[in-house]
Structures are given as structure tokens and as C-alpha cells.
Amino acid sequence: MVGRRRVIGGMGLAALASPALAQKLFDLGLPGGPGEREITTAYPQKGAMILQRARPPLLETPMSVFDGPDVFTPNDRFFVRWHWGDIPAVINVDTFRLAVRGAVQTPLSLSLADLLRDFPRVELAAINQCSGNSRGLFVPRVPGAQWGHGAMGNARWWGVRLKDVLDRAGVKPGALAVRFDGLDKPLVPKADDFAKSLALDHARDGEVMIAYAQNGEALPWLNGFPLRLVVPGWFSTYWIKMLNDIEVIDAPDSNYWMTTAYKIPDTPLANVVPGTTGFKTVPISTMPPRAWITNLSQGAKVRAGRAVVLRGIAMGGTESVARVEISSDNGRTWLPTTLGPDRGRYGFRRFDVSITLPQGEVPLSVRATNRAGETQPMTQNWNPGGYRRAGVETISVTAA
Amino acid sequence: MNISRSASLLVLALALSATGTAVFAQTSKTRGVSGRGLTLPSVNMTLPADSAVFPDGPHADTVNANCLSCHSASMVLYQPRLAAADWRKIVEKMRDAYGAPVEAADIPVIVDYLATLSAKTPAR
Structure with missing residues (x-):
């Protein structure tokens, strides 16, 4: 593999690409x-994707895919992110x-037929977003997967309630949490297998689900076929792919992936001043509201002095989107937009607005607010992991 | 958790199979596990090969030998400009947390290669 030499771009070497x-x-x-x-x-069951890393695959969804008209992301354009290289x-x-x-009365070994036929089927629309989505836009820059905004997707998930499965096994008194593991494994012997855990009450909230279908079809292999945990409103790191092991535990999870990785500052918006050290950290959890303009990108040219339509997508995080507003003056004044149909509180919601822009270079900012009143700050939050970007996104366009 | 959250879940149950969504109906050609109008077929997939290596330079071979067994070069080459101290932390993390079998003697060489290459990326 290494023998066939091909030098890729990056680090100022893009000119060397073939x-x-x-x-x-x-x-x-x-x-x-x-x-x-x-x-x-080149990836199975996937259309055109932005190649962030071939092995283990990191594939980003181009923003144009989110320009609708549907709020659901096609399976063949849904982003891909794997930690370890041994993917069956x-x-x-x-x-x-x-x-x-684990701490259950009756251990279970469930077949796919059991899950398809013996448990009530539930459907939920929910956004799956990488904890480090948009990391590449952090300033100052931070190491890690250098995603743009496309490490996210919205789907209709079909599956069974995790609660129903746990109830069938019978959780023992004293249990604290539930740990989830998938079929993927490290390529090296001395590393922690990728696994994540949820507090028992969260795991039994009736919403966390074991999904066997994405947008009405079997999950794409690279999105976790045949089963994936769906944790509505929470970042993707908990949405274990190729889920094949659920362990009820009665002690805190000591796995690297819970104790060290995916930790964020325990501060509002997970924000710290760059260079700060010694702050308390907590495992990443819920997603904040976010919004993006999808029909124009940075540097676009539009007509000045006449109505221009702006449209895009917004998410509310743990609550529905209540409103989306546009500013063309760096947040001094905000214009309301019209929201599209609500297809689920955890999913994307479309918005559009007609706006007339003056001649020149114009910043276009978009701000989402959810039903709980949680909104986006004009200044981006920052942390050394590049996690949980929450601020208003602004693109600059030229009106002429 | 609360009533409104539970209510937002739509239980489809047998309604789906009653509508007989033909798309998912099992045919003689489709092997798999089926239930309530959905078929899950077995999969046998292949990932595309990745032949990319690190750009030539002093100790590129050491970097290729130590880094490419677990991940593509692009993960490294797409990083923003980082100082040698940052690269050292990353290499040590790969060894200590991610189990990369990097020899102690190779670490300064790898860090030097990465820092030299990285210096060609604009600062931000």
C-alpha cells in the first residue's frame, strides 16, 4: 500500500497533487x-464526498447537499467518521x-429478526453531528480532523427504544450507566476499543433508540450497518455504529473515550480563552442551536438594490427551532425569516427570507434560537479540542 | 423523560407492513432478514486503497513507517500550522493513548519532520 507513492496536497503542497x-x-x-x-x-454506498481521510474514513458532506429542498440528508451523502481502522x-x-x-437479570443475545419483529418500531427525525464539526474554522486553529461544516446530517431513524431492550433484560438495582460498543476495533493491541456510555436515566428516557434503518433503508455500511445508537440532541460520538454490545455497568466508565477524549470545558458554551489551562472539563453532551445559509457561499456575487432570496437550514439542538434571523450589519439589526415545516424537534428546519442588499461587500450572518430561548452568540466560542462550535456563522458576499 | 418527548416519538408498529411498501419487500434475489416491510441484507464491502505517502524529505521513511499503518497521511498533512512542541504532544498521544508502537528514538525525528513540513503552512 505504502509502496505505490502518491503525494497528496496539504501543508502548502497542493501543487503536488496529480x-x-x-x-x-x-x-x-x-x-x-x-x-x-x-x-x-470511491466509497461504497456513497456519492460525491469531501475526502478528509481515506483510512479510517472521514468523509464530509458538501454544503450544497443541505440546500434542500428536503430537510433529510440522503444516505449516500451522509458524512462518515471512524476512529479505528478495523471495520468489518x-x-x-x-x-x-x-x-x-452486565448488571441485568437476564442477559440477551438479540438477532436482527428479534429487533425487527419483537419490539415496537419507533421513528424519530434527528441530526447526527460530529462533536468536532466546523473544527477547521476555529481561530486560533486547533489540531484534530479539519472539518468544514459538513460533519453532520439529518435522517429519519427507525428502530426500537433502548428502554424496551433494557426492560426486557431487566436492569439490576445499583446500575449506574450503560456502555455501548460496536464491531470496529483498533488495529493495535494496546489501545482502548471505541466505546461510549450514557447515564442509566438517559439510556431509559424512551427516546434513545437502537436504529436499524436510516431514511427508510438499511443503514449504509459506513454509517454503522446494521445497528446504530441514536441519541437525539446529543453529539455523534455517542451514536455508536455497528452496535453489537450493550453493557449495563454499576461503576463509572473508565474507558479512555469517556474519561479523556471528547472532553470540553465546563464553562458556558464550552468556551475558554485560547492558551488557558487547568480548567475543569466534562464529557461533551448536548448540541447547541446552529444555522447556515445554504444557497450562497463565501465570496458569492449577488445583485444590489433588489430582492435576493436567502435560504438555509437551522437546528435547535435539544429543543425545536423557534426562530431564525438574518443580519447584514454584523448583528446590529436582525431580520426575521420564514421557517419551513417542522419535521421533528431534533432535526433540521429550513428557513428563507427575501432581503435587499446595498452595493459592496456585505456580511450575512444567520442566527438560530430554540424554544428554550437558547441562541447563538455573535462571537465564536473556542476550546482546545475544537468541539461544540456554537456561534453565528457569517459569510461575506459582494452585492453589485 | 417527559410526556412531550415521548409523544414526539411515532410508533409505526404494524401500520408500515399494512401499507406494503414494495421497495422493501423481500424478493427472491434479496437475501436478508426481514420484518414489517424492511429488509436488512448482508453486506460485503471494500474500502478504496490509499496509496498516499508523506512528501519526501529527511526521515520521511521513518514517518511513513510509523504513521501510515493506522491512518492516512492526509490526517497529518491537513493539519493547520503547529509548532514542534504541539507535534511532540500529538506523537506522544498517538503512542500513549492510541497504542502506536513508536520507538522512543524515532520521536524526535518524526517531530522534526512534521515541524519542518508544517512551517510551510501559513500561521493562523
């Missing part, structure tokens, strides 16, 4: 760069089993 690839480069516009990425169609290529649906074990 001419064939150069036609398919996409610029994420990351401050300071490198922001150019290859567009790939073959999954036999007849022999696959989901174990439910």
Missing part, C-alpha cells in the same frame, strides 16, 4: 489553510447478534 485530482479539488476555506480537499466517489467488511445478518449484558 492533474487528474486537481480537477476534483474542493476548498473548505479554512483560515490559514490547508483547505483544499479531494472530492471522492463482511456482516452476515443471519448470524449478527446484539448482546445485552
Whole structure:
């Protein structure tokens, strides 16, 4: 694999990319760069995706996909993120089993047929967003996967309530949390397998679900076929893919992925001043409201002095979107937008507005507020992990 | 958790199979597990190969040998400009938290290569 030498772009070396690839480069516009990425169609069950990393795959959804008209992200454009390189290529649906074990009265070994036929089916629309979505836009820049805004997607999930499965096993008194593990494994022996846990009450809230379908079809392999945990309103790190093991635990989870990784400052908006050290951290959890303009991108040219339509998507995080507003003066004044149909409190909601812009370079900012009154600050939050970006997104367009 | 949250869940139950969504109906060609109008077929997938290596330079071979067994070069090459001290922290994290079998003697060499390459990226 390493023997066939091909040098890719990045670190100022984009010029070294082969001419064939150069036609398919996409610029994420990351401050300071490198922001150019290859567009790939080489991944199974996936259409054109921004290639962040081939192994283990990190595939980003281009923003144009979110320009609608639907609020749901097509499965073949849904972003992909894996931590470890050992991802089973073959999954036999007849022999696959989901174990439910640990502090339970009756350990279970559930087949896919059991899950499809023996539990009530529930449907939920929910956004799956990477904790580090938009990390590449943090200033000052931080290390990690250098995503633009496309490490997110919205889908209709079908599956069973985690609560129903836990009730069938019978959680023992004294249990504290539930740990979830998937089929993927590290390529090296001395590393913690990727697993995440939820507090028992959260796991039994009746909303957390074990999904077997995404937008009415089997989950794409790279999105966690055949089962994925869905944790509405929470970041994707908890949405364990290829879920095959559920362990009820009676002591705090000591796994690296809960105790060290995916930790954010225990401050409002997970915000700290760059360079700060010694702050208390907590595991990342809920998503904040966010919004994006999807029909115009940075540097777009529009007509001045006549109505221009702006449209995009918004999310409320843990509550429905209550309103989305646009500002063309860096947040001094805000114009209300018209919201599209509500397709679920945890999903995207479309908005559009007609606006007349003066001649010149104009900043267009978009701000979402949820039903709980949670809104987006004009100044971006910052933390060294590049997690939970929450501020208003602004693009600059030229009106002429 | 609360009533409104539970109410927002739509229980489809048998209604789906009653509507007979043909798209998901099991055919003789489709092997898989079916229930209530949904079929989950077995999968056998292949990931595309990634032949990319690190740009040539002093100790590029050491970097290729230590880093590419777990992840693509792009993960490194797409990072913003980082100082040598930052690269050292990252390399040590790969060894200590992610189990990369990096020899102690290779660490300064890898850090030097990465810091030199990284210096070509504009600061921000």
C-alpha cells in the first residue's frame, strides 16, 4: 500500500497533487489553510464526498447537499467518521447478534429478526453531528480532523427504544450507566476499543433508540450497518455504529473515550480563552442551536438594490427551532425569516427570507434560537479540542 | 423523560407492513432478514486503497513507517500550522493513548519532520 507513492496536497503542497485530482479539488476555506480537499466517489454506498481521510474514513458532506429542498440528508451523502481502522467488511445478518449484558437479570443475545419483529418500531427525525464539526474554522486553529461544516446530517431513524431492550433484560438495582460498543476495533493491541456510555436515566428516557434503518433503508455500511445508537440532541460520538454490545455497568466508565477524549470545558458554551489551562472539563453532551445559509457561499456575487432570496437550514439542538434571523450589519439589526415545516424537534428546519442588499461587500450572518430561548452568540466560542462550535456563522458576499 | 418527548416519538408498529411498501419487500434475489416491510441484507464491502505517502524529505521513511499503518497521511498533512512542541504532544498521544508502537528514538525525528513540513503552512 505504502509502496505505490502518491503525494497528496496539504501543508502548502497542493501543487503536488496529480492533474487528474486537481480537477476534483474542493476548498473548505479554512483560515490559514490547508483547505483544499479531494472530492471522492470511491466509497461504497456513497456519492460525491469531501475526502478528509481515506483510512479510517472521514468523509464530509458538501454544503450544497443541505440546500434542500428536503430537510433529510440522503444516505449516500451522509458524512462518515471512524476512529479505528478495523471495520468489518463482511456482516452476515443471519448470524449478527446484539448482546445485552452486565448488571441485568437476564442477559440477551438479540438477532436482527428479534429487533425487527419483537419490539415496537419507533421513528424519530434527528441530526447526527460530529462533536468536532466546523473544527477547521476555529481561530486560533486547533489540531484534530479539519472539518468544514459538513460533519453532520439529518435522517429519519427507525428502530426500537433502548428502554424496551433494557426492560426486557431487566436492569439490576445499583446500575449506574450503560456502555455501548460496536464491531470496529483498533488495529493495535494496546489501545482502548471505541466505546461510549450514557447515564442509566438517559439510556431509559424512551427516546434513545437502537436504529436499524436510516431514511427508510438499511443503514449504509459506513454509517454503522446494521445497528446504530441514536441519541437525539446529543453529539455523534455517542451514536455508536455497528452496535453489537450493550453493557449495563454499576461503576463509572473508565474507558479512555469517556474519561479523556471528547472532553470540553465546563464553562458556558464550552468556551475558554485560547492558551488557558487547568480548567475543569466534562464529557461533551448536548448540541447547541446552529444555522447556515445554504444557497450562497463565501465570496458569492449577488445583485444590489433588489430582492435576493436567502435560504438555509437551522437546528435547535435539544429543543425545536423557534426562530431564525438574518443580519447584514454584523448583528446590529436582525431580520426575521420564514421557517419551513417542522419535521421533528431534533432535526433540521429550513428557513428563507427575501432581503435587499446595498452595493459592496456585505456580511450575512444567520442566527438560530430554540424554544428554550437558547441562541447563538455573535462571537465564536473556542476550546482546545475544537468541539461544540456554537456561534453565528457569517459569510461575506459582494452585492453589485 | 417527559410526556412531550415521548409523544414526539411515532410508533409505526404494524401500520408500515399494512401499507406494503414494495421497495422493501423481500424478493427472491434479496437475501436478508426481514420484518414489517424492511429488509436488512448482508453486506460485503471494500474500502478504496490509499496509496498516499508523506512528501519526501529527511526521515520521511521513518514517518511513513510509523504513521501510515493506522491512518492516512492526509490526517497529518491537513493539519493547520503547529509548532514542534504541539507535534511532540500529538506523537506522544498517538503512542500513549492510541497504542502506536513508536520507538522512543524515532520521536524526535518524526517531530522534526512534521515541524519542518508544517512551517510551510501559513500561521493562523
